Amino acid sequence: MNNSRRTFIRSASAIVAGAGLVSALPSSLRAMAPSDRLNIAAIGINGMGWNDLNAILKNPAARCVALCDVDKNVLDKRVAELTQRGYAVKAYSDYRRLLEDKDIDAVVIGTPDHWHCLQMTDAVSAGKDVYVEKPLGNSIAEIKAMVAAQERTKRVVQVGQWQRSQKHFQDAVAFVHSGKLGQVRLVKAWAYMGWMHSIPKQPDGTPPPGVDYKTWLGPAETRPFNPNRFHFNFRWYWDYAGGLMTDWGVHLLDYALLGMKAANPTSVMAAGGKFAYPDDAAETPDTLTTVYQFDGFNIQWEHATGIDGGPYGRDHGIAFIGNNGTLVLDRGGWEVIPEKGKMEAVPRQLSVDNGLDLHAVNFLEVIKSRKLEDLHTPVQAGAHVATIAQLGNIAYKTGKKLNWDGDKNRFDDSDANKLLAAQYHNGYKLPKSS
Structure with a gap:
């Protein structure tokens, strides 16, 4: 852990x-x-x-x-x-x-x-x-x-x-909705994970005794067992997950979306890669910046492994940047940093419960x-932010700025549309959506 x-x-x-x-x-x-x-x-x-x-x-x-x-x-x-x-x-x-x-x-x-x-x-x-x-x-x-x-x-x-069950998160969003920050044109959400170090490459081998590896793979592509892909570290392999974007991103982007009452972005673009540990065993990017464009504002996601010093001195958080001030929210609390002469500061309001x-x-x-x-x-709320996170990963994989039609659940790009569905293997079939 x-x-x-x-x-x-x-x-x-x-x-x-x-x-x-x-x-x-x-x-x-x-x-x-x-x-x-x-x-x-x-x-x-x-x-x-x-x-x-x-x-x-x-x-x-x-x-x-x-x-x-x-x-x-x-x-x-x-x-x-x-x-x-x-x-x-x-x-x-x-x-x-x-x-x-x-x-x-x-x-x-x-x-x-x-x-x-x-x-x-x-x-x-x-x-x-x-x-x-x-x-x-x-x-x-x-x-x-x-x-x-x-x-x-x-x-x-x-x-x-x-x-979504924690009071200080709810209170922070209520403050954003009050309008006191003025026009919010940019929201930043980030995860700087200093505890994440390089994953050394290991040879393929035999599953540990007692592990039904065939069932663990399920609909994912059949590959030889490798300890790097098993248990916690599955998160860093595209076959099974989406890296930090879908691990921490869904938590933090969720509140960015709630604060802005945001539905679907009109476009998304992403850039990053394995900059910190280019030769280690993980597949997903250790460094990523993603920009979602909405009508009248942008939401930006960024993550970096091996570094704790994120924006505003926090290793994770969401910042609603308004004309009058910036509200900075994380799991420990929230505060408002005013623009000079435009509003009063709000000292850090600490978390008081357990989500x-x-x-x-x-x-x-x-x-x-x-x-x-x-x-x-x-499920509809979980689907919204999970889709947003997947949009970011697809933009990263294609290396393109992509226009998104949320009503049709389609991009304007054929390469990107090929990535909308995970490929199922080993006899499993994707459940029908209609």
Whole structure:
């Protein structure tokens, strides 16, 4: 686990202990009888899937009844941990068998990105509600199919963009919407990841004992097993994910879009590459600048690995740059830096809650109420920012400035349009979007 995630999870436990969270639960969840508790299962439990599940299990309204992972070492470890905590847990290596269990109400999907689409669409088709990790899908075609599946089945689907559940993020956006910053012409979002170092090349080899590598590959192209592509580092390979753009970008660009009430950009262009570690094992760019043009303003994304000194002295954040002042927002808080003589400064407003825990509460409450409009990150919201991130990666891959038609989900460039859909392999088929 990287330092940023480790710090977040550690602080999560400190900020919202179980008892404190229970007192904050809606009455509809606190009053649930043991026989009415929601039966939760999790698919992919090595990283954020495990963290998501544990955030859900802080609520007495939920209990874990099943786990699934293609790495038996991880699966056995997690089953043992939950058994010690008093849960009777079934173990599966095939998520499709798990979905056949009629007693399961909802599933957490924490697998690598290239599996999200198949597992989410299968889960809602099986009548399960879903908490799916971000990014929603690994291609624009997958994203479209996932939205169609949710709208067809009407299941609850919460996307793991937990910042939408945090008060200080909401307060910052409300300040932007107040108009006090004046005209906002540029929004910057960035992730400077000093903890990310070069990934040394390693030879192909044999999967570790207990790992069903064929199933792990799923719809991705068949390749020999390489430890660099497995577990956490899958993020830096195009077969399975989209690099920092889809890892951190969907979190931060989401709030850039919310602050500007932005729909679809008219164009996108991107430039970057493997400038820091040109010869290491990763495929995705370690340095990238992407510019999205909207009517009347631009949103700029940038990331750099091996560097912590990002804009405004922060390793990540969003800056709304207005004529009167600039609001700078990150996971720790927000502040306003005024233009001289145009407005008053707003000192840093610190984060006071835990987004992941609150996101879990919101998910459970909507499962109970069936009021889909109350979800903090419904599938449509996750689809919006995931599509924006994919646009940036496609612009990078083509090296062109691309015009985008959001209504038709098409570029004006044939090379770019070829990248709208991920290529499925090994007998898997992309779910239909209509």
